[in-house]
Amino acid sequence: MDWKGYTLIYVVLFAFATAQAVVEFTGLVDSAYWLAFAVIMVLSIIKAVGVAAYYQHLRWEPRAVTYLVLGGTTAALALTAAAAYSIV
Template sequence: MTRLKLYTAIYVVLFVFATAQVVVEQSSGLAYWTAFWIIIGLSFVKALMVAWYYQHLKWEPRSVTFTMFVGLLAALALTTAAAYSIL
């Protein structure tokens, strides 16, 4: 039952972060790059939470966690490069 409560809490946090991303994207008062970095930051935290709990990296050896973290940074770099190519 404890895991169910933990996973439910994480799901709610992920839902709130996703909602915050939509609100930031829809707000016209923010500059493009400010909104961009807020959304990238929220996405990074969401990806870490998903990897840590739902992919069970919390209980894996550190080498597996490090490998996943390098992949996450590569995905972040590619996302940033794609955003620059849009302009």
């Protein structure tokens, strides 16, 4: 991937981060908390997938490597959720 592609991905990530900040600071969080939470989470997932695919080069790796990373991520999320429930 050339520098134009990386620049485009960077601009998209920057736009999504700006959208997240706009959702946070416009007061949407106070009036419709779960809607704001959902928007921020969806944008965060899109950003994470973009970073993993392009900056960590998973897009061009064999699918087995991508599945290995997804399995590790799923396990980390499951352990985090279990730890969060055990605190309460």
